[in-house]
Amino acid sequence: MPPRILIIGQGLAGTALAWRLWERGVPFLIVDRDEPLTSSKVAAGLITPITGMRLTMSWRYDVFYREALRFYRACGKRMNQRFFFPRGYVRLLKNEPELTKWHKRRRDPDMQPFLHRKAPQLNAEVIQQPENAFQQRHAAWLDTTAYLESSRRFFESLDSYTTADVKPVDVRDDAEGVEWHGQHFSHVIWAQGWSAEKHPLFHWVPFQSALGTILTVQADLRGETRILNRGCWLLPRHDDTLRAGSTYEWQFDDPNTPSADQVQTLKSTLQSLLKVPAEITATQTAVRPIIKNRQALMGTHPTHPRVAFLNGLGSKGSLRSPWLARHLIEHLLDGTALDAEMDLQQNGV
Numbered sequence: 061m062p063p064r065i066l067i068i069g070q071g072l073a074g075t076a077l078a079w080r081l082w083e084r085g086v087p088f089l090i091v092d093r094d095e096p097l098t099s100s101k102v103a104a105g106l107i108t109p110i111t112g113m114r115l116t117m118s119w120r121y122d123v124f125y126r127e128a129l130r131f132y133r134a135c136g137k138r139m140n141q142r143f144f145f146p147r148g149y150v151r152l153l154k155n156e157p158e159l160t161k162w163h164k165r166r167r168d169p170d171m172q173p174f175l176h177r178k179a180p181q182l183n184a185e186v187i188q189q190p191e192n193a194f195q196q197r198h199a200a201w202l203d204t205t206a207y208l209e210s211s212r213r214f215f216e217s218l219d220s221y222t223t224a225d226v227k228p229v230d231v232r233d234d235a236e237g238v239e240w241h242g243q244h245f246s247h248v249i250w251a252q253g254w255s256a257e258k259h260p261l262f263h264w265v266p267f268q269s270a271l272g273t274i275l276t277v278q279a280d281l282r283g284e285t286r287i288l289n290r291g292c293w294l295l296p297r298h299d300d301t302l303r304a305g306s307t308y309e310w311q312f313d314d315p316n317t318p319s320a321d322q323v324q325t326l327k328s329t330l331q332s333l334l335k336v337p338a339e340i341t342a343t344q345t346a347v348r349p350i351i352k353n354r355q356a357l358m359g360t361h362p363t364h365p366r367v368a369f370l371n372g373l374g375s376k377g378s379l380r381s382p383w384l385a386r387h388l389i390e391h392l393l394d395g396t397a398l399d400a401e402m403d404l405q406q407n408g409v
């Protein structure tokens with residue numbers, strides 16, 4: 061049958077897949093159960109070259125970033141809206157050991173294009189201990205809420221979006237194609253985030269998802285627009301609110317309820333970053349889909365060739381989903397080989 065693709069999930073993964081199909085003129089239906097809090101809806105949308113406690117380059121950053129920049133700009137043009145905002149990113153070093161580590165790391169030749177030569181100027185009336193900082197280049201943030209909502213409206217206008225909780229048992233596949241509620245498709249792609257842990261065809265994928273909490277904050281940063289980070293990051297958004305985050309909880313009972321001590325630690329870290337008063341106006345929590353020891357996985361099921369999967373975006377969904385979605389669509393439609401490190405069939409077990 062000619063290609064027509066069913067996508068389950070309209071998070072960052074499913075949305076990028078739908079756009080990749082739209083770009084190629086391939087019909088699709090994207091189905092989402094419209095939960096109020098999901099990983100993509102809660103995400104800050106930060107895109108950062110040098111990350112983590114170890115201060116290392118994010119894996120294949122250059123490749124993913126170039127593609128993300130082109131992709132979100134093109135989406136913005138189509139919908140006459142801006143979602144993608146390149147921003148300076150200032151990392152403040154916590155203590156002497158971190159400073160020593162940074163002096164070694166900063167010599168890495170791969171890092172040089174992502175570093176500002178001059179030390180950043182920071183307002184000492186706003187930031188506690190503003191010395192010992194470096195500024196990254198080619199960082200950005202994606203307004204995930206605006207991107208997801210506008211994309212949904214666009215797909216609805218094409219009759220290519222519907223709301224439903226798709227039960228795996230209702231999606232039937234054979235060698236020819238896929239059927240769901242009387243509609244026929246060439247393939248189905250499950251892009252359902254951490255819920256895939258319970259999918260009967262994918263329960264063998266070694267998920268190790270983590271609960272994450274993010275705060276909405278009001279504070280007067282006196283015109284500071286860069287993303288700041290010391291122990292936690294702080295993102296000034298264009299709507300005059302700030303976001304601060306985020307936590308990682310590996311054990312949890314409820315996907316939208318954080319543990320009180322994690323939230324308290326985040327609040328204290330934020331207070332130790334800022335000299336100005338900060339009011340917390342909201343707390344949001346969701347589960348990041350993470351696959352153990354993998355950056356992300358995609359591809360078709362080993363024994364169900366019409367059933368595909370894209371998942372495990374971890375904390376890098378904004379950065380990586382455009383590249384991953386294009387590769388998976390090219391694999392399904394053109395038969396191109398998948399990157400060996402992200403091929404579900406080579407890495408899943």
Ligand SMILES: Cc1cc2nc3c(=O)[nH]c(=O)nc-3n(C[C@H](O)[C@H](O)[C@H](O)COP(=O)(O)OP(=O)(O)OC[C@H]3O[C@@H](n4cnc5c(N)ncnc54)[C@H](O)[C@@H]3O)c2cc1C
Nearest residue numbers: 069071072073093099100103105106226252253272377378
């Ligand atoms: C606190 C926090 C902060 C984060 N910060 C960042 C950040 O700064 N930068 C960044 O890049 N990433 C960040 N992330 C991670 C990022 O959000 C994830 O990488 C990304 O959201 C994963 O997208 P996804 O589409 O795979 O999954 P999801 O966002 O979980 O989307 C899956 C969708 O599928 C739907 N669904 C599931 N099952 C079904 C079904 N059976 N039928 C119908 N619909 C279904 C769900 O309702 C959901 O809408 C953060 C995450 C959290 C929790």
